[in-house]
Amino acid sequence: MRMFKETSLxxxxxxxxxxxxxxxxxxxxxxxxxxxxxxxAIAIVFPLVFSNSEETGIALFALIFAAAVTGWNxxxxxxxxxxxxxxxxxxxxxxxxxxxxxVWNVPAGYTPFxxxxxxxxxxxxxxxxxxxxxxxxxxxxxxxxxxxxxxxxQLLAIxxxxxxxxxxxxxxxxPVDWTGDFYNIPFYYASLILLLVAIAIxxxxxxxxxxxxxxxxxxxxxxxLGLGVKTVPSKLAAFVISAFxxxxxxxxxxxxxxxxxxxxxxxxxxxxxxxxxxFLGGVGTISGPILGALLLESTQQYFTSVxxxxxxxxxxxxxxxxxxxxxxxxxxxxxxxxxxxxxxxxSRHQSLQEHDxxxxxxPTPDGVxxxxxxxxxxxx
Amino acid sequence: xxxxxxxxxxxxxxxxxxxxxxxxxxxxxTITGLIGPNGSGKTTLFNVMTGYERVDxxxxxxxxxxxxxxxxxxxxxxxxxxxxxLTRIFPRLTVLExxxxxxxxxxxxxxxxxxxxxxxQKSALELLDFVGLTSLKNLPAGNLSYGQKKLLEFxxxxxxxxxxxxxxxxxxxxxPTMINYLTERIRTLNQRGVTFxxxxxxxxxxxxxxxKVMVMHRGAKIAEGSxxxxxxxxxxxxxxxxx
Amino acid sequence: xxxxxxxxxxxxxxxxxxxxxxxxxxxxxxxxxxIINVGQGALVILGAYLSYFLEQQLHIxxxxxxxxxxxxxxxxxxxxxFFFIRPIKRDRTMFSILVTFGVALIIExxxxxxxxxxxxxxxxxxxxASLPVGGFNLFNFHVGIFYLPFIYxxxxxxxxxxxxxxxxxxxxxxxxxxxxxxxxxxxxxELIGIDVERISAITFGIGIALAAAGGMAYGATxxxxxxxxxxxxxxxxxxxxxxxxxxxxxxxxASLGMLxxxxxxxxxxxxxxxxxxxxxxxxxxxxLRPQGLLGKVEVRKQ
Numbered sequence: 001m002r003m004f005k006e007t008s009l010x011x012x013x014x015x016x017x018x019x020x021x022x023x024x025x026x027x028x029x030x031x032x033x034x035x036x037x038x039x040x041a042i043a044i045v046f047p048l049v050f051s052n053s054e055e056t057g058i059a060l061f062a063l064i065f066a067a068a069v070t071g072w073n074x075x076x077x078x079x080x081x082x083x084x085x086x087x088x089x090x091x092x093x094x095x096x097x098x099x100x101x102x103v104w105n106v107p108a109g110y111t112p113f114x115x116x117x118x119x120x121x122x123x124x125x126x127x128x129x130x131x132x133x134x135x136x137x138x139x140x141x142x143x144x145x146x147x148x149x150x151x152x153x154q155l156l157a158i159x160x161x162x163x164x165x166x167x168x169x170x171x172x173x174x175p176v177d178w179t180g181d182f183y184n185i186p187f188y189y190a191s192l193i194l195l196l197v198a199i200a201i202x203x204x205x206x207x208x209x210x211x212x213x214x215x216x217x218x219x220x221x222x223x224x225l226g227l228g229v230k231t232v233p234s235k236l237a238a239f240v241i242s243a244f245x246x247x248x249x250x251x252x253x254x255x256x257x258x259x260x261x262x263x264x265x266x267x268x269x270x271x272x273x274x275x276x277x278x279f280l281g282g283v284g285t286i287s288g289p290i291l292g293a294l295l296l297e298s299t300q301q302y303f304t305s306v307x308x309x310x311x312x313x314x315x316x317x318x319x320x321x322x323x324x325x326x327x328x329x330x331x332x333x334x335x336x337x338x339x340x341x342x343x344x345x346x347s348r349h350q351s352l353q354e355h356d357x358x359x360x361x362x363p364t365p366d367g368v369x370x371x372x373x374x375x376x377x378x379x380x
Numbered sequence: 381x382x383x384x385x386x387x388x389x390x391x392x393x394x395x396x397x398x399x400x401x402x403x404x405x406x407x408x409x410t411i412t413g414l415i416g417p418n419g420s421g422k423t424t425l426f427n428v429m430t431g432y433e434r435v436d437x438x439x440x441x442x443x444x445x446x447x448x449x450x451x452x453x454x455x456x457x458x459x460x461x462x463x464x465x466l467t468r469i470f471p472r473l474t475v476l477e478x479x480x481x482x483x484x485x486x487x488x489x490x491x492x493x494x495x496x497x498x499x500x501q502k503s504a505l506e507l508l509d510f511v512g513l514t515s516l517k518n519l520p521a522g523n524l525s526y527g528q529k530k531l532l533e534f535x536x537x538x539x540x541x542x543x544x545x546x547x548x549x550x551x552x553x554x555x556p557t558m559i560n561y562l563t564e565r566i567r568t569l570n571q572r573g574v575t576f577x578x579x580x581x582x583x584x585x586x587x588x589x590x591x592k593v594m595v596m597h598r599g600a601k602i603a604e605g606s607x608x609x610x611x612x613x614x615x616x617x618x619x620x621x622x623x
Numbered sequence: 624x625x626x627x628x629x630x631x632x633x634x635x636x637x638x639x640x641x642x643x644x645x646x647x648x649x650x651x652x653x654x655x656x657x658i659i660n661v662g663q664g665a666l667v668i669l670g671a672y673l674s675y676f677l678e679q680q681l682h683i684x685x686x687x688x689x690x691x692x693x694x695x696x697x698x699x700x701x702x703x704x705f706f707f708i709r710p711i712k713r714d715r716t717m718f719s720i721l722v723t724f725g726v727a728l729i730i731e732x733x734x735x736x737x738x739x740x741x742x743x744x745x746x747x748x749x750x751x752a753s754l755p756v757g758g759f760n761l762f763n764f765h766v767g768i769f770y771l772p773f774i775y776x777x778x779x780x781x782x783x784x785x786x787x788x789x790x791x792x793x794x795x796x797x798x799x800x801x802x803x804x805x806x807x808x809x810x811x812x813e814l815i816g817i818d819v820e821r822i823s824a825i826t827f828g829i830g831i832a833l834a835a836a837g838g839m840a841y842g843a844t845x846x847x848x849x850x851x852x853x854x855x856x857x858x859x860x861x862x863x864x865x866x867x868x869x870x871x872x873x874x875x876x877a878s879l880g881m882l883x884x885x886x887x888x889x890x891x892x893x894x895x896x897x898x899x900x901x902x903x904x905x906x907x908x909x910x911l912r913p914q915g916l917l918g919k920v921e922v923r924k925q
């Protein structure tokens with residue numbers, strides 16, 4: 001009889017825990033939304049508070065890269081096919097916008113921003129045959145192919161720019177009526193909008209049946225194929241979507257720097273940057289690329305201003321950081337943090353269980369009150 | 381009616397003849413066993429029948445239609461499911477997510493929701509319950525024990541309601557209680573009309589469960605019949621002992 | 624015109640041999656360890672700078688200097704393998720690409736600081752002095768005399784000697800046997816008592832030592848600085864993909880092929896399209912044979 005009572009007490013306590021866990025999860029979920037809205041508010045208000053052009057400049061570069069890395073992640077993070085040549089689409093977007101502005105005489109000001117999606121589309125369209133070729137090989141070769149393809153794009157850009165321009169560079173319209181500190185502001189908000197669009201697409205992909213297919217491909221591609229997942233179209237679609245976003249980022253970048261040369265538009269260090277930022281923040285997560293980009297880009301911009309005299313130190317610092325991230329934090333910040341958090345929660349509940357074991361043995365009024373307090377504790 | 385059959389399949393890897401004009405036939409509604417000593421080509425036959433390997437010659441037919449060399453996704457969509465000897469699930473996805481991978485519908489609908497319909501969500505949960513994994517549904521599948529992974533693989537192959545399921549050593553490496561559990565599940569499904577082709581080394585399992593047994597040796601079928609017939613067949617004994 | 628083409632072919636073959644030297648290390652390492660050392664370009668340049676230093680400061684002849692640079696780079700290779708590659712436990716191929724890239728950045732940075740960004744070239748008597756070649760008849764056409772700097776021939780001979788030595792090592796020694804076994808089936812090799820880790824480390828070291836030699840030859844025939852590493856690695860990667868990753872003979876054929884095609888394109892069309900043509904050819908080959916010329920066809924895994 002006593003055993004029955006004890007077990008039923010333990011059982012009811014388990015149910016209570018499940019219930020409080022449920023309440024806790026709801027609090028957590030709302031908390032998350034509030035947090036995100038707060039971040040968004042900060043991002044919107046940022047240029048008005050920190051209106052210094054140096055600060056807004058760094059911020060908008062960070063946003064451009066955050067968008068680009070989010071785009072990269074949609075393909076490489078979700079499918080597990082690491083692309084080390086996505087800077088090719090960044091450059092394509094840059095060139096596309098420059099050429100559009102020249103050919104259609106687009107005036108400076110807000111109008112070029114309207115053509116940014118068009119530039120992205122150009123990159124996306126080019127990505128179709130490229131992706132089709134590149135995705136025919138297995139993962140390891142794929143990585144190397146993306147590097148080769150990047151260099152093809154760069155070479156073509158060099159050759160064609162040489163052939164069709166006198167200066168070896170492309171110019172974009174310069175909005176002269178945006179003076180002083182105001183100049184960066186439209187670029188900032190354009191980049192922010194792009195980032196939000198990228199996040200939306202990334203979130204939508206990840207939470208769709210299609211995205212589940214991509215994640216399955218990442219875990220075991222042949223198994224996914226054997227379960228009816230259309231692996232080839234899925235991968236190609238992700239590739240094209242990511243090229244679209246990265247292309248748009250490149251276009252905004254091009255408009256901001258207003259003069260582009262083949263080596264600056266198709267810059268191998270961007271390839272590195274995208275990958276490093278994603279790995280730093282956490283490949284395959286939605287917030288990881290953003291965190292990585294914000295951290296790294298701001299640091300980078302800071303370093304370039306401080307260490308311009310000797311590019312060598314900059315390279316060493318970059319390389320060392322690269323190694324540190326890969327060897328010490330291979331999963332990235334966000335996944336490592338969330339894993340720690342989960343483990344912390346588990347251990348918390350384990351100690352709860354221990355506490356309860358003691359409490360059930362002492363059916364005193366004090367014991368019951370203690371238990372109630374505990375529950376309150378969880379709700380917070 | 382032969383639901384699934386292989387006719388005269390030959391397949392070589394380099395100099396090794398894994399399959400040598402192998403012909404087998406699986407009748408609808410049966411639980412057919414496929415046994416044979418190691419290296420007799422059973423898994424290769426599975427691979428060939430489900431599109432994971434191309435044949436050098438021969439035909440694979442499903443419901444009398446040729447499906448030779450069809451890719452694995454097409455094979456699955458036709459209604460042929462299979463499990464692997466070394467259980468393959470998606471370790472980084474949760475158990476429930478694993479279930480939903482197999483539920484593929486046309487691409488447009490798939491873009492807009494993770495679970496295409498309430499019906500499919502229900503099926504997934506039902507199947508998890510069928511194999512007893514409901515309580516684990518939100519755990520990453522990689523955390524499951526070996527036996528649990530086997531059950532998960534079994535479950536998600538079922539979700540597309542295949543007509544025939546090829547099981548590759550389903551009883552390998554799991555304890556007797558789990559084996560009985562699995563046997564019961566297979567019987568229940570068979571009663572509902574699912575056909576099974578099972579490769580196994582565990583003789584008790586095969587003899588107890590299967591209506592018909594086929595024996596392979598050196599890439600070809602050497603005997604077939606009821607479990608009792610096969611057990612008494614001297615050619616079969618020789619194949620197992622003589623090697 | 625024909626004379627120019629013949630000259631281009633000869634030059635292409637000679638320089639191709641040097642590229643084969645650099646690419647062999649890369650493809651061998653991939654074959655044994657399944658990792659891609661994208662830092663090979665930077666290591667080649669490091670080798671070039673080492674030879675430069677020895678020649679400038681200590682007046683040691685370039686080829687003799689190899690007796691110093693090659694062992695040094697071999698040791699460096701062992702260190703890199705031990706500290707940066709061995710710790711990677713999962714997704715080795717992927718992470719090795721990123722890690723070797725990080726190492727390459729550091730090497731580039733150091734070289735940039737020590738030697739600045741000014742392009743330099745190695746100097747020796749055989750670089751400036753040249754050999755008259757030609758003056759024969761081919762298919763009823765007369766190929767005129769052109770002057771080929773000795774270094775191209777010496778560099779090629781160096782490549783022949785070293786690659787020949789590599790061939791002997793891989794196909795005629797016990798070590799080579801263990802190496803090939805590790806390439807074909809790592810687990811099986813381990814099971815028969817081969818210390819695959821040791822083989823991997825040594826192979827990596829060999830790859831870097833070859834880079835030292837290639838670096839010297841490269842530096843003798845090209846102006847270079849730390850930034851040349853990018854260009855170099857892109858071409859080396861293209862070569863090993865073209866030839867089939869893991870195949871030594873593939874790397875050789877691809878190197879010769881690439882350089883000949885490039886040099887002939889320069890003569891027939893224009894220098895700026897030379898490399899582009901090769902890359903486009905690479906893409907075409909990949910369409911037809913995704914595994915490269917002599918690469919293994921991938922098993923239907925991942």
